[in-house]
Amino acid sequence: MALPETPESNPSDYIDEEDFIALEIPMEGGGERLDKALATLLPEYSRNRLKSWVEAGAVTVDGKVTKARFMLRGGESIKVFPQEMPEQFAFTPENISLDVVYEDSSMIVINKPVGLVVHPAAGNWRGTLLNALLFHYPELKYLPRAGIVHRLDKDTSGLMVVARTAEAQTALVRQLQERAVNRRYLAWVWGSTPSQGKVLASVGRDQRDRLKMAAGVSQGKPAATQFRRLAQGHFQDHPISLLECRLETGRTHQIRVHLESLGFPLIGDPVYRKKIPGIAKAIGLERQALHAFALGLEHPATHQVMAWFQLPPADLMGLMTQLHLNETDLPSESATISSMGNAN
CATH class of the missing domain: 3.10.290.10 (RNA-binding S4 domain)
Structure with missing residues (x-):
């Protein structure tokens, strides 16, 4: 064989x-x-x-x-799909509430909260999005990964799409492969960034710390992140930038690693924090300031172009005032969905 x-x-x-x-x-x-x-x-x-x-x-x-x-x-x-965990726990349905933004017979769009792990892994055998999906949508037990086609980090909030049929899963994975899914994030970072830019740097395991990813490693996979600055603020005289980031690829920790490699680490990031100022803890944010606020794709069955918009949760909205930013600096729903439709 x-x-x-x-x-x-x-x-x-x-x-x-x-x-x-x-x-x-x-x-x-x-x-x-x-x-x-x-x-x-x-x-x-x-x-x-x-x-x-x-x-x-x-x-x-x-x-x-x-x-x-x-x-x-x-x-x-x-x-x-190797499952490096006790399967009898990993695939147990659990009654965990879900914030469903949209659903039909082909797919589900979910607003994932902070703290929810997407897929079971070491240290998180239970209490994941997969367990919740199996409870609320039992038919997903017949799909690989319960229909999950992409992920968000545990402490990244925002929009995700999940397939409900094998045909939809195949179509959505194909769109991800072809970079046709429009995924946009809001990121609050330390430093005064350029008005816009694009990071082209491979992402792979950090050779010195296997729990981390790193940019530009020889064994990494190609990765691309576009960003534009929406606003600037400050915290105790340290500059802060609010960015809109768009993924072209979907590598683990991609936005966090790419921005940190430019010298603009995410506020609150517990892992990638080489260049954070000494007053970082004073902000009090317990997770990286990253939110998947917009999602656009072609419907896997009807082929209609669809888009969704989700404002950041309370902890990130609180940053706006704390960092002397205005809520008007955030993208509007109508403008975002219009631009995503044009992009697709």
Whole structure:
């Protein structure tokens, strides 16, 4: 059988490429059960673990979730989303409230609050967006990652889209691959930034601290972030800038890493804080000042261009006064949605 295709050799196949393993079943592999084929192709994982991933919907065959006993014909494309957590907890429905901005039979748009982890991972086996989705939309158990196609950091608030059908998930992932999803963020940063700019710097694991990402690393993946300054303020004589950022790619911690690499770290960021002033703690913000305020995409079923707008939550709105900024400095809903429609 063919060797697994690593994310690095197929960089266009998902919004967070490092999260899955791609396999191709050769024609001579026909007639073998899926779980046995996976055990042969992925000997580093136990058979029980692989079987549990299949049953949890974390393995797809030609884009579809199936059973461990599924008989392969040969020639199938397999995607395995390794779940490095106890699956019996990770895929348990939990009654966690969701702020649903929009929903129909194809997709859901959610305003994610601060503190909610999107997908189970080490230290957060339960209480995630995935667990909440499985409770409120039980049919999502049949989709990989419960329909999740992109993420926000735990302490980043704002808009996310989730697929409700396999067809919608495929279409949304394709739009993300093609950079056709319009994602805009508000970021409050230390320093006086240029009026606008674009960061083109790869993002990958920091070789000195594996818990962090870094810009410009040789083993990183290409990443691009556009920004424009909306307003300037100050805190105890230190300059502050309010930025609108637009993602062209979706790397882990991309905005945080890119802005910090320019010398403009996010206010409140607990990780990327090399150049923050000594009075940073006085602001009192307990998370990075980053909010996904606008989302635009083509509807996966109707192909209609759609857009949503969400003002920042109370903690970030409070920054506006604290940093001597005006609420009128924030983008307006009508102007934002109009510009997003034109951009798409």
